[in-house]
Amino acid sequence: MIQATNQLTEKERKAAKALISSCQNYDQTFREPYLSNMLNFDANMPSFFLYFHEGKLLGLLTVYADDEDVEVNIQVHPNHRRQGIARALYRNFERETASYPIRSVTFQTERVFLDHHPDLASHWGVVEDEETETWLGRDCTPYELELRSDVEVLLAEPSYLEAIAQLHHQAFSDEAETLEVSCRYIAEALEDSDSLLYILLKEGQVIGVCTVDLSGNNNYLYGIAVAEAYRGQGYGSYLAKSVVNHLIKHNDKSFQIAVEDDNVGAKHLYEKIGFAKQTQVVYLKQKG
Incomplete structure (x- = not known):
């Protein structure tokens, strides 16, 4: 069952954080999706899609849309991948947001995840965007x-x-x-x-x-x-x-900071004050 909502309840937020943590521990990823719709251009647009099975949250799609070029992040529990959950979430997202003025959809992922899933981009019909980010962390x-x-x-x-x-x-x-x-x-x-x-x-x-x-x-x-x-x-x-x-x-x-990879000055500043690289965030765009 998939639930679509524009705002997470406290119970849903807790379940989402637990799912994200499970995925990060398994995939060695670090970027957390934004669990608020506060910055989205339309507060009524569904921003969270939750895939439940027998009461357990197995999949989560989040939408960040401060303008009509939206960014999507999909998390699926490591024990339930390759079962069509990500596709089901994305199809539901497309249906539920069809009436909103979305210009483009970009998928957020991380270099380490792509390295472990080299066929992901071709299976989804997407290509890497030139712009990437480095996420840095500090205790x-x-x-x-x-x-x-x-x-x-x-x-x-x-x-x-x-x-x-x-x-x-x-x-x-x-x-x-x-x-x-x-x-x-x-x-x-x-x-x-x-x-x-x-x-x-x-x-x-x-x-x-x-x-x-x-x-x-x-x-x-x-x-x-x-x-x-x-x-x-x-x-x-x-x-x-x-x-x-x-x-x-x-x-x-702990603390995290993100910096665009072409912003060498800012990256140097953060490293100088003790932030260390955790991951590279990659954006995948639909062909054409």
Whole structure:
């Protein structure tokens, strides 16, 4: 039986985390799918497809859709693979989302998984995208960090929304995206109970930002950016270290960061502050 929903219950979320953990332990993978629809362009669109057999969750398809080019992740329990569960989940996804304006579908996977399943891409009729990401991890040992007097790291409040959105838009948006998209992204991150949004203030101005997803088994840091005029001055590493130290006081999770492989500078920064490579994330796109 397959259930489709736009929001997981606490019981479903717990079962999903257990399934993801089983798959990661078996496959030696590290990337956790996002278990919230907070950033999806349509909150009503089904974002989670759960395959149950005799009350046990054996398969999970998640949809990340901050625009009409959506990303899909499929997890199937190691003891129940090659039984058509992944195909059944994907067909259900296609049916349930047929009325939504989806432009393209990209599958998320990891290099280690492809290495162990070399025929996967051909069986699904997909090809690798040129863009890849490296995911890096770190344990929960605090940094020895000397406080800087010229800047302050704070949890963001709604009053900073526009300033954060301006910085986010400059750092991450392509030419097709508007400032309005960044405002929506920041507003939803502020509202999400599974997210924390940190800012770096200098003379009352937002010069840095870092978002943390708390929904998985790790503290996942993403959207780290420093205003262009302040780059190369140690502000990025100070922000990341401050966020890590703050979170260590509140939970015992390890940390993860993702960086695009062509962003050599950011990758070097994260390695310099003690993050080590865990995995390479690969995106598979449908031919044509």
